[in-house]
Amino acid sequence: MTTTDLCSRQEIHDLVWDFYDRIRMDDMLGPVFSERIKDWDTHLGVMEEFWSSLLLKTDGYQGNPMGKHLSLQHIRAEHFEQWLRLFKETCNERSNQAMAQLALEYAQRIARSFWFGYQFQHHPTQVSTDLTMP
Secondary structure (H helix, E strand, O other): OOHHHHOOHHHHHHHHHHHHHHHHHOOOHHHHHHHHOOOHHHHHHHHHHHHHHHHOOOOOOOOOHHHHHHOOOOOOHHHHHHHHHHHHHHHHOOOOHHHHHHHHHHHHHHHHHHHHHHHHHHOOOOOOOOOOOO
């Protein structure tokens, strides 16, 4: 199976929108995202392009996700771990488990990378801690 056979754009759309519905309702993450994102439709369109670039190897995504996350203040490991829990819950509900498992693997790597980058940027003299994967 090639990556273009892995899933459809509609499956990515559904994953992204279902996941961010969870984010927006979450007590911990909802306020963090709502403070930054004013146009959810545009943001979710960007997220669809991001996930399509990973899962389907498309080239429509243009952005700097690490930079966006480094600019946040007062983020803790718990935020990334909750993000991963919600992402895993959303993936577990997909009928296309091949796509879901690959998306979850990417999400875990992304969360770890962002968390290590965040720690280095905000606390460069402290020893970095790892995330607990759900």
